[in-house]
Amino acid sequence: MEFFDSHCHPQFPHYDKDRDEVIKHALKESVFMICIGADLETSKKGIELAEKYEGVWATAGLHPTAIPQQKDFDSKTYEKLLNSEKVVGFGEIGLDYYRTEKIEDQEFQKQKFKKQLDLAVKIDKPLVIHCRDAHLNMIQLIRNYSLRGVIHSFTGTLEEAKKYLDLGFYLGFNGIITFAKQYDEIVKYAPLENILLETDAPYLTPLPFRGKRNEPAFVKYIAEKIAELKSLSYSQVAEKTSENTKKLFNL
Numbered sequence: 162m163e164f165f166d167s168h169c170h171p172q173f174p175h176y177d178k179d180r181d182e183v184i185k186h187a188l189k190e191s192v193f194m195i196c197i198g199a200d201l202e203t204s205k206k207g208i209e210l211a212e213k214y215e216g217v218w219a220t221a222g223l224h225p226t227a228i229p230q231q232k233d234f235d236s237k238t239y240e241k242l243l244n245s246e247k248v249v250g251f252g253e254i255g256l257d258y259y260r261t262e263k264i265e266d267q268e269f270q271k272q273k274f275k276k277q278l279d280l281a282v283k284i285d286k287p288l289v290i291h292c293r294d295a296h297l298n299m300i301q302l303i304r305n306y307s308l309r310g311v312i313h314s315f316t317g318t319l320e321e322a323k324k325y326l327d328l329g330f331y332l333g334f335n336g337i338i339t340f341a342k343q344y345d346e347i348v349k350y351a352p353l354e355n356i357l358l359e360t361d362a363p364y365l366t367p368l369p370f371r372g373k374r375n376e377p378a379f380v381k382y383i384a385e386k387i388a389e390l391k392s393l394s395y396s397q398v399a400e401k402t403s404e405n406t407k408k409l410f411n412l
């Protein structure tokens with residue numbers, strides 16, 4: 162049985178002391194992974210890991226809350242990174258109104274995101290979308306493009322989930338569903354064909370390890386929870402979500 166952690170950050174400083182052990186441990190447990198970039202530095206570091214290990218891939222992106230520090234979205238530099246061999250997706254990119262309260266700052270995020278979507282059309286790689294408290298704006302924007310991708314760490318409503326599914330997007334679920342009941346209904350509703358497993362490690366550690374640092378190997382607990390909620394077998398969930406990840410990211 163194999164598993165895919167479609168969204169993790171082993172390149173983050175949280176793993177400076179034991180990065181190789183964490184990755185090797187996951188691979189030994191047949192957990193493959195995509196290292197998601199959140200800015201230029203972490204995108205480059207993720208690509209280095211992907212180049213070092215078989216079964217590890219990377220994305221390049223700029224998290225919406227990292228945009229002010231980087232001042233702008235540098236399309237040229239990102240285009241180069243996105244064309245590297247082991248880069249399989251563009252993200253995380255998106256909108257985060259939870260941590261950006263001022264309307265003018267939200268507008269700025271939207272402008273940058275549009276610039277990113279234009280680049281996405283050009284490079285033709287799937288999107289890894291971060292979206293918090295901004296789903297209506299997100300849906301309005303991506304609807305204008307014909308793009309594919311995943312809404313990572315989905316925490317919207319059932320209505321919003323339906324809209325993304327109608328657009329052909331995947332929903333990424335992580336440790337949140339092991340400790341927050343409000344997403345049960347959405348996990349039950351979403352077809353398994355549209356679900357990706359993720360950890361978002363080092364964050365959002367699933368039960369029974371909540372409070373500890375997260376790691377890609379823990380993706381198995383997400384598979385277990387989805388199997389329980391959808392009354393499916395653990396192996397069905399592992400198999401289908403692995404297939405989904407390979408299909409979306411062309412692995």
Ligand SMILES: [Zn+2]
Nearest residue numbers: 168197253361
């Ligand atoms: Zn993330």
